[in-house]
Amino acid sequence: MLSRMLLDSLGRRLSRKALSVLAVWIGLTLVLALLSLSVDVGDKMNLELRSFGANITVEPLASAIPVQVGGHRLAPQTVPSYFDEAELPKLKAITFFWRNNILGVAPRLRASGLVKGQVVPLVGVWFDVPITTGSEPLVTGARQVYSHWSVQGAWPTRADQCLVGSAVARKLALSPGDTLTLVAGRGEVALSVAGVVTSGDGDDGAVIAPLSTVQGLVGAPGKVSSADVSALTTPENKLAEKYRQDPRSLTPDEYDRWYCTPYPGAVAKQVQDLIPGSAARVVRRVSETQGMVFSRTKGLMALLAAVTLVVCGLSVTGILAAAVLERRPEMALLQAIGARRADVLVLFLAEMAILGVAGGVLAAFTGPLLGRWLVSVVFGSTADVHLAVVLIAPFLGLGLAWAGGFWPVWKAVNQDAAQVLHGG
Amino acid sequence: MTAHAISVQGVSKIYPGGVHALDGVSIDVRPGEWVAIMGPSGSGKTTLLSILNGLDKPTSGRIQVLGTDTHGFGPDDWAVFRRENIGLVFQQFHLIPYLTAVENVMLAQYYHSMPVREQALAALERVQLAGRGHHLPSQLSGGEQQRVCIARALINDPKIVLADEPTGNLDEENEARVLELFRALHGEGKTLVVVTHDPEIGCAGERIISLSHGKVSKDSATAAGARLATVGGPPGSSGDPCATSAHA
Known part of the structure; x- marks a missing residue:
């Protein structure tokens, strides 16, 4: 009888039913699109935030020993130490657990040289070097890792080209196209200035040349002083914080969970384990900024989704309240012939559930599509359709219809039935 | 042993704004009695019926129905x-518009126990609507809709039937049919309380309770009631109100 009443009732006043479904459909489409976006926003934001620079620095273990005088780190200056450049491709090797999270590597060999009789810091870096080891080839170097560098001119493409920092360029009156003679270590080399770089940090005062060129000049073939690594990481939480403060405080289960989550610290730890004689540390400022922006963006998405859900719920409430108002005599009659309030409530909530689920099922198709479109517009890339978002849609529709419809129905079942039946 | 089918003691109903719809009404209705409640518009007769069926609550006073004190009943208890x-039985019939006649009758069965189509069809046959069971209310005349309403009221074999202006929207022919049904119910020993403006309906019963300004202004036996009174005792004050008002 109940199912018959439901079916017959659904077949009547189709325009109002369609309006209810439409309200749930449109509202949930927006909510699901925002949910899809918030699921994707982590990876997409991380990729975007690579412009903040590397978030892990790898150094030789010896130079990482904290030798400080008056607050200044002296170890790198007092004990020149290196590790092998050949170790770096291991970061993309199939055997490395976080290989897919490594987005870029920029090794550095620091030295100093003479240009026009002036002592200048000399930095050897990779420019567009392909790493061929591993399953996914990666072209990487300063250009990819330091995407915040502003280069006037062009990036070096040959071993006899270099970049000069903006401060050096001003000091030595160098500009793109000029040739400089660099004296360093046991030799000298003529380099063409491909571009002038503004980095906003110490590199503005340096000459930046291809790594192999600098290695040859200073007599350290195959060696690097450090490497900046850009890795896709997840924002730190309490577990990561706990490890950071005292690694020994973690239980074995917690340690396993920490180790298998791409926290900056966990990735750095495994990078360090991978490269013999190295010490990897998290560039806290960058990873914290990434985490903060990521968290805030995700929070904004969640807030938008919640606001949309509330607005949608209010519109559904309005539509259902009007529908319930029309059917007050029917509800009063059911009570008059013996239905308890709960019986009437069940009948009407069941009807609303069908409408809500219908709207949810429609939104399960359109929501993720809208989400994909938003991702393509905002981030300029494609996004997957997330099964969880699709599966949750009918339940959200159900919840929305009930949340929107419960109050009007509850008010109606507690109405003055006698007055309603007499046309009041 | 229940002395009264319905016992109303000092019932008042004051609506918000201070309107006294009922003012200390006390009446008793015997089991199997057919009582008409009459009075001008605004006299409180519909309010009284709504209080008797529990769709409205009195402001004060007590009501016993079939020996059950309904004081403290909530909407679900009622x-x-x-x-x-x-x-x-309602003046406006109140049929569910998207259910057929037989489904409307079965609806009362559903909330009582279990819907049985054959019983519902038999109830329709009893009100002379055999073959109309599959029609929607919109496909039935007013008289037919009222008879569906009566079939729905009777399907669970109630001891008491409360009717509010049952012929108010009917033509003479259908009014006669409804009256005939009420006579049959009375013959079966059902207690009938009928609110009506129609003297013919009122005088068909045993007793007429007249309300005026929310008070019982007259409670008298009709000719039929007087005949019964010679056997079982008078239900109200003497004097047949139908002697002068039946064709007023």
């Missing part, structure tokens, strides 16, 4: 009590 004991 719903359960109604479906077990009371059949309601």
Whole structure:
């Protein structure tokens, strides 16, 4: 009888039913699109935030020993130490657990040289070097890792080209196209200035040349002083914080969970384990900024989704309240012939559930599509359709219809039935 | 042993704004009695019926129905009590528009126990609507809709039938049919309380209770009631109100 009443009732006043479904459909489409976006926003934001620079620095273990005088780190200056450049491709090797999270590597060999009789810091870096080891080839170097560098001119493409920092360029009156003679270590080399770089940090005062060129000049073939690594990481939480403060405080289960989550610290730890004689540390400022922006963006998405859900719920409430108002005599009659309030409530909530689920099922198709479109517009890339978002849609529709419809129905079942039946 | 089918003691109903719809009404209705409640518009007769069926609550006073003190009944208690004991007939019929005639009757069965189509069809046959069971209310005349309403009121075999202006929207022919049905119910020993403006309907019963300004202004036996009174005792004050008003 109940199912018959439901079916017959659904077949009547189709325009109002369609309006209810439409309200749930449109509202949930927006909510699901925002949910899809918030699921994707982590990876997409991380990729975007690579412009903040590397978030892990790898150094030789010896130079990482904290030798400080008056607050200044002296170890790198007092004990020149290196590790092998050949170790770096291991970061993309199939055997490395976080290989897919490594987005870029920029090794550095620091030295100093003479240009026009002036002592200048000399930095050897990779420019567009392909790493061929591993399953996914990666072209990487300063250009990819330091995407915040502003280069006037062009990036070096040959071993006899270099970049000069903006401060050096001003000091030595160098500009793109000029040739400089660099004296360093046991030799000298003529380099063409491909571009002038503004980095906003110490590199503005340096000459930046291809790594192999600098290695040859200073007599350290195959060696690097450090490497900046850009890795896709997840924002730190309490577990990561706990490890950071005292690694020994973690239980074995917690340690396993920490180790298998791409926290900056966990990735750095495994990078360090991978490269013999190295010490990897998290560039806290960058990873914290990434985490903060990521968290805030995700929070904004969640807030938008919640606001949309509330607005949608209010519109559904309005539509259902009007529908319930029309059917007050029917509800009063059911009570008059013996239905308890709960019986009437069940009948009407069941009807609303069908409408809500219908709207949810429609939104399960359109929501993720809208989400994909938003991702393509905002981030300029494609996004997957997330099964969880699709599966949750009918339940959200159900919840929305009930949340929107419960109050009007509850008010109606507690109405003055006698007055309603007499046309009041 | 229940002395009264319905016992109303000092019932008042004051609506918000201070309107006294009922003012200390006390009446008793014997089991199997057919009582008409009459009076001008605004006299409180519909309010009284709504209080008797539990769809409205009195401001003060006590009501016993079939020996049950309904004081403290909530809406759900009344719903359960109604479906077990009371059949309601409405002036506006109040049929569910998207259910057929037989489904409207089965609806009362559904909330009482279990819907049985054959029983519902038999109830329709009893009100001379055999073959009309599959019609929607919109496909039935007013008289037919009222008879579906009566079939629905009777399907659970209630002891009491409360009717509010049952012929108010009917033509003479259908009014006669409804009256005939009420006579049959009375013959079966159902307690009937009928609110009506229609003297013919009122005088068909045993007793007429007249309300005026929310008070019982007259409570008298009709000719039929007087005949019964010679056997079982007078239900109200003497004097047949139908002697002068039946064709007024």
